[in-house]
Amino acid sequence: MRLILLDDEPLALRSLGAQLGKIDEIEIVGSFINPVEALAQAESLKPDAVFVDIDMPQLSGLEFADRLLAMDDSITVVFVTAYDDYAIKAFELNALDYLLKPVHPSRLALTVSRLQKQMVSGTVSSGLHAKPLSFKTAIQTCPCLVVEDKGGEPLSWRTVKAKELFAYMVHKRGQPVRKETLLELLWPDVDEKKGYAQMYTAIYQLRKSFKKSDLGIDLVNSGDGYLLKEDSVTIDAFEWEKELRALQELDADTEERHASVFSSYPGDYLLEHDYDWAEGERQRLRNLRYRHGLALCRYWSETNRGKEAADAYEKLLTEFPYAEEIYEALIVLYDREGYGSLAMRQYEALEIMLHSEFGEAPSEAARKLYEQLRDKQQ
Template sequence: MKCIIVDDEPLALNDMERQLKKLGGIEICGKFGNAKDALDALDALQPNVIFLDIDMPVMNGLEASLHFQEALPGARIVFVTAYQEYALKAFEVNALDYLLKPVLLPRLAQTLQRLESTAGLPAQTNADPSGVHTVIRCFRSLSVEYGPVPSQLAWRTNKAQELFAFLLHRRGQQTRKDTLIELLWPELAPDRSYALLYTTVYQLRKSMESAGLGIRILNTKAGYELMTDDILIDVDDWERRMPPADETLQNELQYYESWLEAFTGDYFEEQDYEWADTERRRLRVLWYRYALRLAVLLEEHGMPAYGLDWLYRVQSRFPYSEEVYFLIMKLHAALGENSMVDQQYALLVKMSEDQYAHPPSAEIAAWYAARRPDHSSSTPNP
């Protein structure tokens, strides 16, 4: 297995070379301080793996990765950067992995294991058959982005957007025309509603064709089916990259955190489609459970302040979860921050009375009462 390293920082370039040599099992056939030089040498070197910095002058790593994939489709991209906010963008171009600087040796070893496990498999691509880079976003707001400089597919009407969203929601399945009529135009006479359905489908097809997308709406005997082929859909990609349930290694926590941060909002949150409620709740619960688990892991690995930060993030998204208040209280107590315990308990009492018309659970009330002698502050007044 051969690799090249691309980084505009000489120290980072040499450090990656040193660590790869220490691990062994991979040949370094080139080092480059910019993406252009690496692209020029690609044909001669034919690397299997490209370790690629993102924040570089002239051509950044995200842009360069598209050129690398076009010139050498079988090569795997591993991004190496100091900025975790690039994580989602990196995954959108199907990077095999994403390493945060400074790169830890055990974490790099895991990347090499992933490379070995995928050796011989064809590299995936996010490009549709027309070669236009396309991403369908479902988190927070539905959008279809395409092109090297992303443009958004325009929706002729709100009904056109919802029709696309519903077909996307049921991708890979046939959706009956009468189901779509009942969803979108239940108040209209059949002849009028069917005419609107046919017109809306036609307009969607023309818009996608004009944008050069590889998304198709197929006719079936009774309805329609949306075909997205290999186009990246952020929700699917997010679940595919879910950390293993038994992952507890400290050097995986950065990946864990960047994965959670890729959940940028609820499923079709801004559109608020009622038919998406079940999937919206499922994804929310998934994020909730993993975010709480990350907070616990951060505390276990000696980073309680980061754990608290994640608990407060969960609380902002789930303000009526008694469990989150309790976890925050216990972690503040472990850190000796008694006033913060009082503050959270007061907020919990108010939330419980306002939302549920009853006080906090007996378990939490007993825990709080039991620790009162441990400090001198008075009982909080919510």
């Protein structure tokens, strides 16, 4: 196991290194008193884990860990500190453990044992460019919440409240959520004492279910609240947005990738659940979907890819049935491609939609286009 040690106190650094050096299968690949230097060399040293002091003047251990995990979140962090007040914050950063100074050999051995067990089980990757785990827990949020176990079977929920609590923790992924927030959100009309009891019961049931299924998911204590801790987990809505934001400018070279992201849209976020708190995120993701889809349709239309454009427009129309500009774009496209009757039917569908939903008529430009289409048909 390859380790980096970081502590601005040289004596403490040497002491920790000496203790670790007595343990089999441990290789200390770097010892640093300067966190900036440690960050600079981390990629070339490829550590499996780092032992880092929290209280350092130039860059705190928490900040160091945050930057290191941003480079590669497969590296395991163990904090060393003289103050146990830092423990909660340490675990918010998904630290494996924290050690109080002076570090006792038996306590250090326990931490190393945990590291070695994780290495054997595959939950700690080796090096900055290690391969991902073969299994990833899948959390589906679109259009409803489903968590699949390793056999592909959906996880069952003991209560409706437990399911919504977990959905909200997924929604706030990476952020600690205060107990008071959960109480106000899920048990607003329940007596406070009874509400807390129900919340603790729901948390217990979720933890028990996750542990039994061995999914790499847990709800850990974080100050006066909870934090969703997940190892090797994919969440459909977040994965789709990540792919979307990674796209390069749309052109002939990137068109295929854009089309793939368009076709992989998982559906509307938590659509089948009556969660008021999810509405804002649902609309935000829908807006991303709409803008990207419209840009792709227009690109295909402008590059004389009529069939691809029409198919994509029709797909968008099923998702955004009140988007007048999609109707109008299809009218123009069908007319240009020589499908006058389809263009006229599209106008008629637009007319019916606007009248029934908004009590309005199509725009003057759309009406003139329809008149031109009608004249062509006569």
